[in-house]
Amino acid sequence: MENSCETLCRSLVVHNGLQSESVDISQSVLYTSLMGLLLVADKKADIPLGSGQVGLRNVGNTCFLNSVVQCLSHTRGLRDYCLTKAYLQDKHSKQEPVLMNAFTQVLSRLWDTEGKDTVVNPSRFYSTFKEAVPYFSGYSQQDAQEFLRFLLDRLHTEINRRPAKCPPGTDTAEPKHKCFRLSEQAAVMWKKYLQRDDSRIVDLFSGQLRSSLHCSVCSHYSNTFDVFCDLSLPIPKRSGDKVSLKECLDLFSQVEKLDAENAPMCERCCRRTASTKRLTIQRFPKVIVIHLNRFTTSRYSISKSTVCVTFPINNLDLGPYGPVDCGPVLYNLYAVCYHSGTVNMGHYTACCQDEDGWWYYNDSSVQQVPVDQLQSSQAYVLFYQLNNSSLRK
Ligand SMILES: [Zn+2]
Known part of the structure; x- marks a missing residue:
């Protein structure tokens, strides 16, 4: 105890x-x-579950949706929340949570105990999604990461525990934090966020990023805190066919030099000064979604990086990117979304972990996959779960 x-x-x-x-x-x-x-x-609750080893039919360029749904379907905290329909008691809005219901219906067929289906058709869920997010209408190939963001955002809105509009008076002016310590500043900002946005999606996926700006003239530090639902990491450009996830994280969090023209105003100098900026994780989410940003948009075209990014399956330590001296913060991988092919002719698949090991989901087909085959130059979005027991020193 x-x-x-x-x-x-x-x-x-x-x-x-x-x-x-x-x-x-x-x-x-x-x-x-x-x-x-x-x-x-x-x-x-102890929910009776089937194997979850059930594919999703491709209903017309919907592999982006299928791969993301399989990854979310293996996010236990979300799956169980859906299957028990706990969101019906939790949500504040009186409106019917149509997308959440449609999503739950897909999950309940994927995890059906009688194993009635070997393939589930996601059409109804997809059309409900397109009604909720018209941006995704049409049948062109979509980006899985973009879909994931829109889906989580929309589900969050439906099952938010807070009212859509804050009652008048609660929305106070931006407080001045200058007297606070960093951790207190961050906690104030987080509390403020939860007053408007609080759901199982936030419980699982939301974390807080800290951007610290250091003025080279007066040495003043200023911090801003932003909520994130995924980390979009740049892939270092260099010769060689392999980079590590750590190198991507290092690049994401490296100190960036800003010259006076590009820097924001220094609070103390009251003018733009040469500064440095650094991003760190202030608050770790239970589930961290890591997007390997393979697509670069130039003026006329989009290009794709096919560099192999190696990543740890267990014990990814994000401690070095957190608050000073926070110690190791370890995560274990449980799902990966892959993108193969080119920008215009691509295909999405997923690998997800359950009690029996890892499974490869390619639309309607499901196959067991050895853990040593998870690393690939096609890995695109990584889903890691916080390993709570690792927090004990
Ligand atoms: Zn300054």
């Missing part, structure tokens, strides 16, 4: 983005949060 409490405390600390030496959460807050976590753990 003592051990599990310690784990919970540590995970709270990481989720609150606090640095280990500056932990001063009051006893009562800690107690309430712990009780909340225990209740959530108790509420986790």
Whole structure:
């Protein structure tokens, strides 16, 4: 019991983005949060599940949708939330959650205990999605990452625990944070975000990015915090056929020099000054979606990088990109979305993990795949789950 409490405390600390030496959460807050976590753990229903090894029919260039749905279908916290229909009690809006219902219907057939289907047709879900997001109408090939963003955003809106519009008076002016420590600033911004946007999608996928700007003239630091639902990583351009995920993360988080013309205004100098900027993860999400940004848009065309990005299956440590001294923050891979082919003639597939190992989902076909075949130059979106037990030192 003592051990599990310690784990919970540590995970709270990481989720609150606090640095280990500056932990001063009051006893009562800690107690309430712990009780909340225990209740959530108790509420986790034992749902009867089939194998989930069921394909999705391609209903006309819908491999982008099929691959993303398989990855989300293997995101347990989301799958179980859908299958138990817990969102019906959770959501604030009185409106019918049409897209969430259609998505849940697909999941319940993929995880059907009687295994009635070997292939599920996602047409109804797709047409509901296109009605909700008209941008995706038409039958041209779409980008899986873009689809994932729109889908999660739309599902979030339907099942948001907060009202669509804040009641008047709650939307206070931007507070001045200058007196706060960094972790407090971040916590204030996060709390403010949750007042409007709070759902199972946020619980699972949302984290907080910190952008810190350092003025070279007066040495003033200023920070901005933004919520993210995925990390879109640049792929380093260099000779050689392989780069590592760590190199992509390093590039994403590297210190960037901005000359005076390109820098934002320094708060203290009140003018644009030569500055440096760095992005770090302030708050780690339970599930981190990593987008390997293979597509570069130039003036006339889009090109695709086919560099092989190697990535760890277990124990991806994002600690070095988090708050100073946050210690190791380990993630395990559970799904990958692949893109093969060219910009115009591409195909999406997915590999997802269950108790029996890894499975390759290629539209209607499902095959077991050895773990050593997951690495490929086609890997496009990686789904990692936070390993809570790793937070115990
Ligand atoms: Zn300055």
